[in-house]
Structure formats: structure tokens, C-alpha cells
Amino acid sequence: xxxxxxxxxxxxxxxxxxxxxxxxxxxxxxxxxxxxxxxxxxxxxxxxxxxxxxxxxxxxxxxxxxxxxxxxxxxxxxxxxxxxxxxxxxxxxxxxxxxxxxxxxxxxx
Amino acid sequence: xxxxxxxxxxxxxxxxxxxxxxxxxxxxxxxxxxxxxxxxxxxxxxxxxxxxxxxxxxxxxxxxxxxxxxxxxxxxxxxxxxxxxxxxxxxxxxxxxxxxxxxxxxxxxxxxxx
Numbered sequence: 001x002x003x004x005x006x007x008x009x010x011x012x013x014x015x016x017x018x019x020x021x022x023x024x025x026x027x028x029x030x031x032x033x034x035x036x037x038x039x040x041x042x043x044x045x046x047x048x049x050x051x052x053x054x055x056x057x058x059x060x061x062x063x064x065x066x067x068x069x070x071x072x073x074x075x076x077x078x079x080x081x082x083x084x085x086x087x088x089x090x091x092x093x094x095x096x097x098x099x100x101x102x103x104x105x106x107x108x109x
Numbered sequence: 110x111x112x113x114x115x116x117x118x119x120x121x122x123x124x125x126x127x128x129x130x131x132x133x134x135x136x137x138x139x140x141x142x143x144x145x146x147x148x149x150x151x152x153x154x155x156x157x158x159x160x161x162x163x164x165x166x167x168x169x170x171x172x173x174x175x176x177x178x179x180x181x182x183x184x185x186x187x188x189x190x191x192x193x194x195x196x197x198x199x200x201x202x203x204x205x206x207x208x209x210x211x212x213x214x215x216x217x218x219x220x221x222x223x
Contacts, residue, residue: 004151033212035212035214040216041146041197041199041216041217041219042214042215042216042217043152043199043201043214043217044111044214045111045211045212045213045214048210048211086151086152088151088152096142096154096157096165096167097142097144097152097154097201097212098154099144099151099152099153100151101150101151102150102151
């Protein structure tokens with residue numbers, strides 16, 4: 001079993017839909033990161049969370065430390081949101097990241 | 110733009126050869142981590158350097174080695190290349206090394222081993 005599990009693996013939505021991607025982890029962490037990877041490989045950091053909730057534009061990330069679970073929500077999805085979304089956790093002893101397998105999101109117009 | 114650059118962008122090598130990949134971090138970022146991402150998978154941690162010293166290593170053999178320089182650049186060296194080394198190699202920088210910091214990723218180097 002991987003230390004970081006994401007669901008779903010693939011997600012197809014229509015423009016305007018509300019999207020949720022889930023992440024569960026099995027280790028103690030100091031922070032959880034949500035990242036976006038576009039075709040070609042570049043990775044962009046969306047959020048870093050250690051508790052509660054963060055919002056940036058149409059993106060919202062939440063974390064429940066007790067349940068070892070985080071969600072990434074996208075409101076009013078748009079085709080330009082199509083990308084791979086990756087959850088990664090940071091252990092207690094430094095900035096090394098352990099990644100989930102990623103969720104491939106496709107938003108159709 | 111994350112301010113982190115990597116070179117080259119693409120590279121083709123043959124089995125048994127050696128390769129050096131380069132990463133240039135943002136000024137002041139004294140921590141750099143290297144990751145290997147096979148096709149369709151999440152990145153895997155190779156190692157991390159903090160102030161020019163190795164600061165943690167993942168499950169990779171010794172033929173994967175690295176260096177970090179005072180000018181915030183770093184290298185990943187892979188000796189005796191194998192077919193399974195074909196992957197996207199990413200570096201990520203941050204400051205400082207205590208954890209809980211935003212990671213800034215480079216665009217990656219795509220390595221193909223034939």
C-alpha cells in the first residue's frame with residue numbers, strides 16, 4: 001500500500017462542474033502539498049497545508065489531520081484546469097516529499 | 110515561472126553511459142531535492158542536498174549521485190545507465206530545510222535510455 005493514495009485516478013468533467021480530488025496518507029506529516037502538472041512535465045505548487053483550509057481563486061484545499069485526509073476542490077471548472085493534480089506529503093524531519101500517483105483531470109467545454 | 114531552471118530539457122543516452130543533469134535554484138534557496146518520475150507515475154525522491162551536503166536519500170542505488178554548489182546550482186549524476194532510468198527528472202528548491210516550505214520545481218529533464 002502506498003503511503004499516499006489519491007482518488008480518483010482519472011476524472012472527466014464538463015465545464016462549470018464542481019470537482020473534488022481526494023488524498024489519504026498513512027504517515028505522520030509536517031505539511032501536505034497540492035501540485036499541478038501540465039503536459040510536458042512542469043510542476044506548480046498550488047497549496048501547502050498543515051491544518052484547516054486554504055483558498056486561492058477557484059481552488060480550495062482542506063486537510064483533516066486526525067483522519068489523515070485532504071481534498072482539493074475546483075469550483076466552476078474550466079478546460080484550462082485540465083492537468084494532473086498531485087498530492088504530496090512532507091515528513092516530520094525535512095522537506096522531502098512523498099507523492100501520490102496523481103489524478104488526471106480533463107475538463108471538456 | 111518558478112525561477113528554477115534545468116538543463117538539458119531532453120536527452121538520449123545508451124545503456125552503460127553516464128549522464129549529468131543540472132538544476133539552477135532561486136537565489137537563497139539552500140535546499141534542493143531531486144525526483145525521478147516514470148511515465149504515468151508520481152515522482153520518487155532520489156536525494157536532497159542542504160548547504161552542499163547530502164541531507165537524505167531515497168531508495169536509489171549509489172550510481173545516482175549529486176552535488177550542490179555555493180551558487181545555488183546542483184547536479185544529478187547517473188552512472189552505468191539502465192533502460193529503467195528513462196524518466197523525467199525534476200529538481201525542486203526551497204528555503205530553509207526545516208520543512209513546511211513551498212517547493213519550487215524546475216521544468217524537468219526528460220531522459221531516454223536506449
